[in-house]
Amino acid sequence: AGLAGAPPPFDRGDVTVALVRYLSVGDFYQAYEAGARAQAKALGIDLRIFPGKQDAAQEREQVEQAIALGAKAIVIDHGLPESLKDVARKALDAGIKVVAFDVNLDHPRIPQVEQSDRALAQKALDQVVQENGTSFQAAYIYVAGFAPLDRRDAVWTAFKAAHPGVIEKARFGTVSDATASVVADQAKAALRANPDITVVFAPYDEFARGAKLAVNELNLADKVKIYSADVSTADIGEITEPGSPWVASVATNPAVVGAVSIRAAALALAGQDLGPRITVEPILLTQGALREAGVKTIADLNARIPAFGHSEAATAPWIPQPR
């Protein structure tokens, strides 16, 4: 079954595309996968998903397995450049199109889809300055070694250098299978030890949820504000809850990013040049705005804020929108 009016190979259908992932667990990654699936379905693509367990070596293997499987294009979703560059080149050499999401494979023939972590962090910090000025004591939640977090960290480091009045009193964090509750325990200790902290910068929603738990348990909601990145239905609930200290988050819609990744692969297969970068711009979501618009879920968000629910990146007339 082909797609009427589409360029080859989509006119004949039966196109296999592989999505090789670094991480599968978590809301962001699940929503991304759902968006990718929906877009693939709309395009008549046979999408093969290689799940990730945050195992870079395994991801390499899976790229090779995708090649062995005979995929026409491979979308590489996160990962470590060092462990992927050579296998990605191997795929290109085998005549397979490669698209990368949020991992810089540094090859002219590999377009990069980005949700722009830099913009994400910058927008959140702009909001921090707008609400708190440039002189305050902050807690920063961070764990090194995760590419998006590292990119967001670079922005925070530059921000501190630019604003000497911003004092980082405490830095902690953990990524585990109980991230939120462990971060909550850490945040409680840190906030107790440093009662002057007024801003918590938590550039990952799991961190923010932990921080919020801590602030609520310490009854500091009227004193401490939490700024974060990423969003999910559950997050929206927590942000808009009465008395929530979680005042803003900056996010892209992961489902949209997933769809964009697949569309980029499809365009590449159809022979179109995409340029080196395809960026999906993040949106600032403040507590006030969300409450005002009565947004409760991601679906509401898609409906109320069109820029959130849809991206013009990597589109073409013959590509049907998902769902």
Next chain:
Amino acid sequence: MASPARAPKGASSLRRFAIDYGLLILLVGLVVVFAVAQPAFLRVNNLFSILQAVAIVALLGVGVTVTMIAGGFDLSVGGLAAFVQMAAAYSLIVLDGSTGSTILLCLGLGILVGLGNALLIVRLGIPDLLATLGMLFLLAGLQLIPTGGRSIAPGMTLLDGSVADGAFTNAFLALGRHRFWDILPVPVLVLAVVAAALWFVMDLTRFGRVFHAVGGNELAARLAGAPTRAYRVCAYVISSTVASLGGILMAARIGRGDVSAGNGLMLDAIAAALIGYAVLGANRPNILGTVVGAVFVGVLLNGLTMLNAPYYLQDFVKGAVLIGALTVTYGLAPKRA
């Protein structure tokens, strides 16, 4: 037992003291150091938040301890707690269940998993480590299936496209968040009650003796008339039920169903149970020791965070102190020939 162990040969009393109280002294020492460096450490509130932080790990550890007393092992507790946490969220949010029915469901699941472990281990004779490892994987996978791997939050879209319209009830949330007299968190109370009850049963009643006997020499226990298989089944059911209690408290604290595997919980719970070996020179699994073990780690982590030690030092310090404590306890103990 292979060959009868001789009675310890008169260790000097100072050494004996170090063995029995080494870990407790270290704990007190830590508390003093932290308190001096950061006065906020000693505030009652902070102490209770340490307890709150370790309550779930300690609960799971206590469960594992019961199976260890009965001569077994349970690797599945962490996975089960995570699973139950998802099940609680599913019941409340997707099925729109009441607080009571959710708790019953969760405990029921715990009992079921315990019976499953027991079936594999006691009935089919699969080695305990292996059977509970299999159960761990099974649960880690199972919890993801109803929602296709996504977390469960109010208003989420289900696999069939409909929208979940339930929510966490306030009564349920209180299980993880309420503090009696603004001080004592519910999970700490639950831990205290469960640990006290199991300590009482294991150390003071004849049922506890049978558990210990089954763990020490099952054949001797059976020949003395004890229904050893029933006790072994019981140990796994207790361990799973306690773990599911842990899962309920976790769900109540987090306020949604979080996709997670529970690996870290498992290691911490086992570490607590194993550190417990060394408490009061018991040199065997014991309920109180496990709780002390969990508190020990909790104090350490809380104190380090208060001192703003970099997060990446924490694992190191945890390992170093663990090994240090053990070296004192075991290294000083008189060696057997």
Next chain:
Amino acid sequence: MASPARAPKGASSLRRFAIDYGLLILLVGLVVVFAVAQPAFLRVNNLFSILQAVAIVALLGVGVTVTMIAGGFDLSVGGLAAFVQMAAAYSLIVLDGSTGSTILLCLGLGILVGLGNALLIVRLGIPDLLATLGMLFLLAGLQLIPTGGRSIAPGMTLLDGSVADGAFTNAFLALGRHRFWDILPVPVLVLAVVAAALWFVMDLTRFGRVFHAVGGNELAARLAGAPTRAYRVCAYVISSTVASLGGILMAARIGRGDVSAGNGLMLDAIAAALIGYAVLGANRPNILGTVVGAVFVGVLLNGLTMLNAPYYLQDFVKGAVLIGALTVTYGLAPKRA
């Protein structure tokens, strides 16, 4: 049992066959099912890619198996492999070391950790689970300290502000990536050589008999004149050295020092070693069984991915098949009264 084990009551030969070969038959069955559903599964490249994927887990499992044969256990292998992986990257990138010196450093670290474990367990008498768990935490923390918890990539800024100017050498990368005759990956070859050598030693030589004897009854082995402590030390050193080999291969595959590498390694390695119990009806730790166990899990996961099963089914299927295989092997085995 009051009297010596009853003689197995004539297990029918069919049953015996199912016990001995159950897991192997299941493995063949899986391969057939996957091959029919997805012809690409059987391509030579894919098969070697499966082997490549399980090589590191299998290596670690083989190391753990050696300690199990000698009556111990080693939880630290996963943490050690991750630690060595960081050390390799540090040596190459920050210290600008050569391939040879890096490999020597890594193996040296492995031996050191093995001696450390042995010191804790054999010398100080700390229970093996506890000591190696402590070592696990210690290593997990230690690997983060030199870089302040960050991954090690060429051109990274160090804690003192300078820039690292080393890089992974091609020779080092080839350890993880080169394929002989474009087919046989180096890690698979390494696994084959290490497993074959250890199998030979453990199953066919008198040294292996002594390892088994130390594990089965240390006192008897000592009375028979074996230097049992030396053997136990040796077991931990072998296990750690093999694990550090795994870490080297991992670093070569990843191409940088990844702080999050090696998360699930420990559980998977232990699962492989434990599944190995059931291979060929051995019912004791054995090297070949461990390799088969690792391959078994690898085939399963690869096949499921090929069939496009969602990731959240994988853990579930892994657990279910594990339990199923064990039920066949152990459930059918004649029970002792």
Next chain:
Amino acid sequence: MPVVLAVEGLTKRFGSTRALTDASFELHAGEVLALMGANGAGKSTLVKILCGVHGADAGSMTIGGTTVAFASPRQAREHGIIAVHQTIADVGVPTLSVADNLLLDRSCTGRGPLLAGGRRSLRAAGAIAAGIGLELDLSRRLDALSIAERQLVAIARAVAHDPAVLILDEPTASLSAPESERLFAVLDRLRDRGVALLYISHKTGDLRRIADRIVVLRDGRVSGEFRRPLDLDAAIRAMVGHAVGQVARRDPVPDGAPILRLSQARLAPTAAAFDLVVHAGEVVAVTGPVGAGKSTLAGAIFGLWPLAAGHMDLDGRPWRPRSAGEAIRNGVFMAGEDRWRTTFFPGTVPFAQIAGTIGFPFLDRWGRAGLVARTAETRATRRLIAEFGIKARGPEDLPASLSGGNQQKVVLARWHAEPARLLLLDEPFQGVDIGARDDIIRAIRAQSRDRATIVFVNDLEEALEVGDRVVVMADHAVVGDAADLARISALLASPHPAVS
């Protein structure tokens, strides 16, 4: 005969216990020197010093004129001293095959073929087994063998070393007469070859058969030495401190009501059917060679497994127990063979002490509301310690710190803590010295009036001593019973009944 080994003033202390004080003796080539002594006299300690397991606190050993001190069993072995230790659990690796166990010493000391398990090593293992006429499937795992078979494997290993001095610490404790006789034949051959043998046993029959000379240890000191012709009674006096007379055999209570009745019972589907009746007040000894099915019969009566066919009555009512618990509730008690496997708990169990061990089966009778009745337990234990003459500091002593005979008395005492209807004792004299055996038999007799008692023993001498009546088993069936030696010997010698 030349002196092979001379021991001078050996002393060994364990904490406050003096296990051995100033022990001196000589051992000649081509003789069997028997070491006698009550439980705890220090025999095993002496053996362990001789073969390098323990070091001595004082004293010296000379071999062929040169003074030696061994730091390890290996060094002792290099000087030709080999021991088969008493605790059966110490002598083999349960998870290895018989062949591997036979070759264990070679593997462990780095001799023998580098490749294990090949045809060459199988042949070597076969030769070792043949050395004492042991016929066993060499590929079976050691843990599938009976205790007796394991004991024989251990002896075969020792003999294979071609030792200059062979030490056997109670080798016949779990062997029956025919196996013992086979062992003695092997020892005779070794003696003729000039090997010096140090032989420890509590069985006077053994000593009569094999010993050339006897050295008696008492409380860690040498208290006597006896040469041929051996005066065993004097030796026993030197050992126990008083004469041990035969316990007067009572006539069986003639009108005791039948308590246990087995009709047409079969222990295995292919074994012969038999009947057995045991009356109140009677002590019946069941004997027969190793593997005759004695333990199997005891287990069937105690509810560990069902009879293959036939049926049992207890006090005239059908008796079909499904578990040990049910048996105990109905007053059927059993003390299993091999006390460390069947009765005692390891030191990691919090109540492994004498009191906890004795009280364990009766916790539900003594305590209320699930609580442990510590006072009742301690009181009962004190009474039993006195009644059975157990040498212990008190109820809180660990059984592991007692001598073998006293350990066995604890086992007996446990099952006298409450009145029994039917008491089954499987090998109650294993490793028990003559004095203690005498005590135990008295204790069994003293309370046997209101119950039926069955004692299962390998050793005919023990059977005759303890039993009012001796029942003989072979091939998992009772072949007959008798009260006098002549008839019993006839039964033991007669061809077994055809399988019906």
